[in-house]
Every structure is written in structure tokens, then in C-alpha cells.
Amino acid sequence: MIEKKSSIISMTGYGRGEIEIEGIRIVTEVRSVNHRFLEVVVRLPQGWILLEEQIRKLVQQVVRRGRVDVFVSVEGNQSSNKRIDVDWEVVNSFLQASQQIEDRLGISANLTVADLIHKPECWIVEETKEEGEHVKQAITDAVEQACHNLKEMRVQEGIHLATDLYKRVDYLLEIVAEIKELAPLVEQQIRQRISSKLDDMLGGREVDQDRLLTEVAIYADKADITEECTRLESHVQQFTLALQANEPVGRRLEFLIQEMNREINTIGSKANQQTISSLVVSAKSELEKMKEQVQNIE
Numbered sequence: 001m002i003e004k005k006s007s008i009i010s011m012t013g014y015g016r017g018e019i020e021i022e023g024i025r026i027v028t029e030v031r032s033v034n035h036r037f038l039e040v041v042v043r044l045p046q047g048w049i050l051l052e053e054q055i056r057k058l059v060q061q062v063v064r065r066g067r068v069d070v071f072v073s074v075e076g077n078q079s080s081n082k083r084i085d086v087d088w089e090v091v092n093s094f095l096q097a098s099q100q101i102e103d104r105l106g107i108s109a110n111l112t113v114a115d116l117i118h119k120p121e122c123w124i125v126e127e128t129k130e131e132g133e134h135v136k137q138a139i140t141d142a143v144e145q146a147c148h149n150l151k152e153m154r155v156q157e158g159i160h161l162a163t164d165l166y167k168r169v170d171y172l173l174e175i176v177a178e179i180k181e182l183a184p185l186v187e188q189q190i191r192q193r194i195s196s197k198l199d200d201m202l203g204g205r206e207v208d209q210d211r212l213l214t215e216v217a218i219y220a221d222k223a224d225i226t227e228e229c230t231r232l233e234s235h236v237q238q239f240t241l242a243l244q245a246n247e248p249v250g251r252r253l254e255f256l257i258q259e260m261n262r263e264i265n266t267i268g269s270k271a272n273q274q275t276i277s278s279l280v281v282s283a284k285s286e287l288e289k290m291k292e293q294v295q296n297i298e
Contacts, residue, residue: 006166006243008289009298010157011035011066011250015150017142021134026075026165028142030059030150035067048139055143062151064248065298070146072139085124091116154298161293165297168290170242172260175283176236179267179276180229184208186273225267225276232263257291 011034019026040059042052051072059068098111116122239256242249261284268280 006159006162008158008162008209008243008247008249009151009154010161011296011298012157013150015148015153015155017145017147017149018077019138019145021138021143024074024135024138026135026138026142027073027075028139028146029071030068030143030146031071032063032068032150032154035065038063038065038075039275041068042072042168044072045074048051048072048074048136051136051139054140058140058147062147063154063298064123065250068150070143072143074135074139081115084136087122087124088174090119095121129282158297161297165243165290165293166240168286168293169236172283172286172290173233174237175279175286176229176232179225179271179279182273182276182279183225183229183271186225186271197260225271228263228267228270232267235260235263248298250294253294254291257287257294261287 011032013030013032014031015028017028037061039054042055044052044055045183047275054073055070059070074114094116103107132242220223235256239260242252242256245252262281264283264287271277
């Protein structure tokens with residue numbers, strides 16, 4: 001009996017981090033959904049784009065598969081320690097343009113200092129190194145906080161997924177056990193069908209038992225589902241073991257479900273027995289539900 005523990009992680013999750021420092025409020029939200037690979041999208045306020053690669057690496061430490069969207073907002077008074085300088089090159093360009101207007105049109109442009117003050121192009125605004133480092137560290141801390149919360153949610157979601165999958169695996173094994181019990185009936189039904197056909201063909205004359213046995217053996221071999229049942233049980237066992245692996249197993253689980261589907265389809269086509277066919281339909285329905293769950297596993 002395999003112990004029913006699990007380390008799987010869901011690809012769906014949400015995490016939030018919030019930090020306040022010197023009148024500045026930093027809020028980070030991290031959302032993840034299922035995806036074939038790892039894709040990280042970072043959205044930062046203007047002025048903090050250089051942190052994108054660092055944030056991407058922080059996310060990669062906790063997420064190995066899925067699409068992750070990171071949203072960072074920086075609110076509050078960020079101007080207390082800013083240095084403001086005049087961009088004299090731009091100012092001179094404005095003055096030269098004003099003079100050209102006067103010379104060409106013969107009118108006074110009346111460009112004043114007040115006019116220049118209201119033109120953002122004339123100013124160079126730089127954060128002091130001290131403030132920049134404080135805010136940078138705060139953003140990083142908020143992202144780490146959000147990633148931690150994201151991971152916790154993904155782990156909890158993984159536990160729920162594993163619980164559901166274990167129940168479905170148990171039900172699938174019950175179906176396989178029933179199919180194995182019914183397998184001997186397939187040969188009996190084949191014998192009855194062939195015997196009936198031979199009786200019709202011979203018009204009541206005695207049936208050659210050797211010929212009957214030969215025909216039954218040929219068709220019974222074609223309808224034998226022993227190997228398929230054995231492989232199906234093996235795939236189920238591998239599926240259960242994969243649920244306990246301390247690594248991303250989503251793709252492995254998807255592959256195993258494909259293989260289980262292949263075996264159950266073969267059983268249905270070979271056995272051609274009413275009760276087994278009904279069990280095959282139930283198994284395929286259960287595998288479809290498992291497939292939907294597995295698509296959300298990292």
C-alpha cells in the first residue's frame with residue numbers, strides 16, 4: 001500500500017506584499033495561472049524599470065512553471081530627497097526658438113522664466129542615492145513577501161488537488177479490479193457465440209469440438225485484456241508515486257493519463273462485453289476529470 005502523501009504544487013495562486021517607508025507605500029501583487037512553461041511578466045512604475053530583472057529572479061526562486069504576473073505600485077511623497085537641476089541645453093533651445101519666432105514673424109514671443117518653470121523638459125529630477133536605495137530595498141522586500149504568500153497558496157491548492165486525485169485513483173483501481181474479474185466471461189461468451197454460429201452453419205449436425213476449441217482460442221487471444229490491465233495498474237501506481245515527488249510533475253502526470261487512456265480504450269475495443277464496456281466508459285470519464293486537474297499542476 002502506497003502512503004497517500006503529496007508534494008505537488010498548483011500553478012494557480014495569488015500573493016500580496018505591502019511595505020511603508022518614509023511616507024512611501026509600496027504594494028506588490030503576484031498572480032499565477034497554468035502555462036506550459038515559466039513565463040514572468042513584471043509591471044513596474046516609471047523610474048523603477050531597472051528592477052525588472054531582479055524581480056524576475058526572485059519569482060524564479062519560488063515558481064518553476066506557470067504564467068506569473070507581478071504588479072508593483074509605489075505611492076506617496078517621493079520628492080523629499082530629490083535633487084532638481086536645470087537642463088540648460090533645453091532652456092537655451094527654447095530661448096533660441098523664441099528669438100527665431102521674433103525675427104521671422106516680427107512679433108514678441110515674451111518667453112518668461114515663469115513659462116520655462118512650467119515646462120518639465122527644462123528640469124532634471126534625480127533621486128538622491130540614499131532614498132533610491134531605501135525604496136529599492138523596500139520594493140524588493142515587498143516582492144519577496146508577495147512571492148512567499150503566492151507559494152503558500154500554491155502549496156495549499158496542491159494539497160486539495162492531490163486529495164481529489166487520490167480519490168479518483170482509488171475509484172479507477174476499483175474499476176480495473178472489476179474488469180479483471182469479468183475478463184474470464186469474455187472467453188465464455190466467445191465460445192457461446194462461435195458454437196451458436198457453427199450450429200447454424202451445420203444445420204444441427206454435431207459440432208467438431210477440436211474446431212470449436214481452435215476458433216475459441218484464436219478469438220480469445222485477440223480479446224485477451226490481461227496485458228492491458230497489468231499496464232493500466234502499473235500506470236496508476238506510477239501516477240500515485242509521481243504525486244509524492246519533490247519536483248514539478250505536471251507533465252509526467254499528463255503523460256501517464258494519456259497512457260492510461262490508451263490502455264482503457266484498447267480494453268474496450270478488445271473485450272466487446274457489455275458490462276466491461278460500461279466500466280470503460282466510467283474509467284474514461286474519471287480520466288477526463290483527472291486530466292483537467294493535472295493541467296493545473298506545476
